[in-house]
Amino acid sequence: MESSCPSTPRWNLDRPFLTGRFHQEIKGTSRFAADAKGFSLDSCSSGLENPIGCYDAAVQELIVTDDLLFALVGIEGRYISIKRVHGKDDAVTFQVDASMDLALQEFARRIFPLCESFLLIDQFVESRSQFKNGLVNHAFAAALRALLLDYQAMVAQLEHQFRLGRLSIQGLWFYCQSFSPMCWQPMMGSMQALSTVIQKASANNYAGSAVLNLLQSQAKAMAGDNAVRSLLEKMTQSASNAYLSILERWIYEGVIDDPYGEFFIAENKSLQKESLTQDYEAKYWRERYSLKEDIPSFLANIAGIILTTGKYLNVMRECGHNVQVPVSENSKLMTFGSNHHYLECVKAAYDFASGELLNLIKEKYDLIGKLRSIKHYLLLDQGDFLVHFMDIAREVLLKKHDEISVEKLQSLLDLALRTTAAAADPCHEDLTCCVERSSVLKGLSTLKDLDIRNVSDSNDLEESISITGLETFSLSYKIRWPLSIVISRKALTKYQLIFRFLFHCKHVERQLCGAWQLHQGVRALNTRGTAISRSSLLCRSMLRFINSLLHYLTFEVLEPNWHVMHGRLQTAKSIDEVIQHHDFFLDKCLRECLLLLPELLKKVGKLKSLCLQYAAATQWLISSSVDIPKLEEQSDGSLGSERSKPLKSRNPSQAQKVMTRNSAVTDSILKFEREFNAELQSLRPILSSSSQAEPYLTHLAQWILGVGNDQ
Numbered sequence: 001m002e003s004s005c006p007s008t009p010r011w012n013l014d015r016p017f018l019t020g021r022f023h024q025e026i027k028g029t030s031r032f033a034a035d036a037k038g039f040s041l042d043s044c045s046s047g048l049e050n051p052i053g054c055y056d057a058a059v060q061e062l063i064v065t066d067d068l069l070f071a072l073v074g075i076e077g078r079y080i081s082i083k084r085v086h087g088k089d090d091a092v093t094f095q096v097d098a099s100m101d102l103a104l105q106e107f108a109r110r111i112f113p114l115c116e117s118f119l120l121i122d123q124f125v126e127s128r129s130q131f132k133n134g135l136v137n138h139a140f141a142a143a144l145r146a147l148l149l150d151y152q153a154m155v156a157q158l159e160h161q162f163r164l165g166r167l168s169i170q171g172l173w174f175y176c177q178s179f180s181p182m183c184w185q186p187m188m189g190s191m192q193a194l195s196t197v198i199q200k201a202s203a204n205n206y207a208g209s210a211v212l213n214l215l216q217s218q219a220k221a222m223a224g225d226n227a228v229r230s231l232l233e234k235m236t237q238s239a240s241n242a243y244l245s246i247l248e249r250w251i252y253e254g255v256i257d258d259p260y261g262e263f264f265i266a267e268n269k270s271l272q273k274e275s276l277t278q279d280y281e282a283k284y285w286r287e288r289y290s291l292k293e294d295i296p297s298f299l300a301n302i303a304g305i306i307l308t309t310g311k312y313l314n315v316m317r318e319c320g321h322n323v324q325v326p327v328s329e330n331s332k333l334m335t336f337g338s339n340h341h342y343l344e345c346v347k348a349a350y351d352f353a354s355g356e357l358l359n360l361i362k363e364k365y366d367l368i369g370k371l372r373s374i375k376h377y378l379l380l381d382q383g384d385f386l387v388h389f390m391d392i393a394r395e396v397l398l399k400k401h402d403e404i405s406v407e408k409l410q411s412l413l414d415l416a417l418r419t420t421a422a423a424a425d426p427c428h429e430d431l432t433c434c435v436e437r438s439s440v441l442k443g444l445s446t447l448k449d450l451d452i453r454n455v456s457d458s459n460d461l462e463e464s465i466s467i468t469g470l471e472t473f474s475l476s477y478k479i480r481w482p483l484s485i486v487i488s489r490k491a492l493t494k495y496q497l498i499f500r501f502l503f504h505c506k507h508v509e510r511q512l513c514g515a516w517q518l519h520q521g522v523r524a525l526n527t528r529g530t531a532i533s534r535s536s537l538l539c540r541s542m543l544r545f546i547n548s549l550l551h552y553l554t555f556e557v558l559e560p561n562w563h564v565m566h567g568r569l570q571t572a573k574s575i576d577e578v579i580q581h582h583d584f585f586l587d588k589c590l591r592e593c594l595l596l597l598p599e600l601l602k603k604v605g606k607l608k609s610l611c612l613q614y615a616a617a618t619q620w621l622i623s624s625s626v627d628i629p630k631l632e633e634q635s636d637g638s639l640g641s642e643r644s645k646p647l648k649s650r651n652p653s654q655a656q657k658v659m660t661r662n663s664a665v666t667d668s669i670l671k672f673e674r675e676f677n678a679e680l681q682s683l684r685p686i687l688s689s690s691s692q693a694e695p696y697l698t699h700l701a702q703w704i705l706g707v708g709n710d711q
Contacts, residue, residue, distance in 0.1 A: 053099030117191035134260035135242035143238035208262025209294040251349040254313025276484035312353040354574040373427040389416035397469035430478040494586040511615035531666040557592040
């Protein structure tokens, strides 16, 4: 910070009469030459060569009083000298001539602490007035300088009384320990209290908040001395004026005008708002502006509100929406005290900034409309475009993920959007597609911020199957500032995880529907003696499984949670509340959609895999059962007559061939049935145990038992 501060001119350090350090560098000479009761100091022979003891007590008192008046402003006298304390650059001590009258020595030593306090304060004012020490030290030094001017004026008045012969050394001591006629403060106690503060501030090189906290703590420690406490509170008030000016600009304009780094809010300019849409771990909203450790004690309880107020104003300024909190004379932050007026000002500024930003994001940038659009596409609230897309993109999605052209997928997606009801949505152009590099379960393991159970063994399923575009396809959404504060990269990633799970379930459902249609197509044929009937029952059970799973995901998880979030967003009072409600919605949906329970997710994945294998084999199963007569029809020319022939009436070779094929088909169907039922049964204890900790699984568990019973 020092490198950015203007430097103090060298000549200001080298010329002692500009800095006040001439007190210690040039020996002062008493200019007392007045006549005191007819006696002149010059009448004493030898001047400084003679010790003060050569004079009688009355003359000694005059000389000592004169020297003390000079010592009070840091100048050496004839018989009072200033010595530096060895090892302490800024510490000085006053010494008297050893031959001085003992009573006078005692009076002088009583006054010396005041003299030392003056020198200490004077040196502090000079050093802390330099640029590098910050605005609070500058303000504190200015207040001390004003106090020293009153103090010096009081010393000048005492000197005037002394020249008139009206001031004795006892009178000087009385005025030193009593109230000053100029600053109306007890001189000795006030100066010593200030010197204590200064010594602590100098020893620890305090600046900014630390100086204010030190002054406040010292004022509280002097609660028994009202006059000194009042002085310290006045110093605190003066020192805090510059600090409150910085605070005022922050809560009224959102600007950190802090050239010396004293403010308790730090700005990290390396964090840019663009990171919100690019980085999953983006720290812009949390760390672009953050609290430092040194916070003034009188602002500690509202530091978070102060930080948030300025952040909100900054967001509006980044949007080109220049809003300044209305400022009146009553809202000026120039004072703080027991009336807590500054607290009311901060609260009013926060309420204004929060309401203005929330209104801006909700009205101008239509946050609710954007979230509703994301719900339509990524949570499959409106699926007509998806059906059309899956039809036209089927061949592309069946390829391995590293062989898929994202550009071709995007063009197919655009076509599906333009030719369905989604074309009426003005936000549909923000929808894009992407192909991930891993499956949902493996992708979940990389999200460290999510509370995922047993993630270490979550890769078994992915290693055993080939990943195609159907498992890795995902939709994305273009989010612009300032909506990216709420819908960040992290939030969008969670939406995409839910979409990918739903999309794959939809794919399984479509494949099983195709298998069911094949079964329905052969209902008119004579399927007696074949395994088609059993296959039809298995297909129906699988369809019920996937349909019930989709029903659970959409109507028992996504829809209810969406309506709860929507209601909370309508009543939110700040953008932070909006972020909190939105993040809570996504985390709750992830958990209730089983995505944070890898053991359950793997079981569901295995069941879906069996369904897909069965759907792919359906054509062969049916053709193997009903297409044999077609082969016989080609040789005999009569399909009806052949179909009407019982198995015993066919020739032995044909009968053996039919029986063998029917047996193979039956074995395949039974194998699918056994594996499907086994997976359902293994899912039952997992759901039952998990439902105790996760109550939302109760309905799903009940349904699983129902499917199992159907078998």
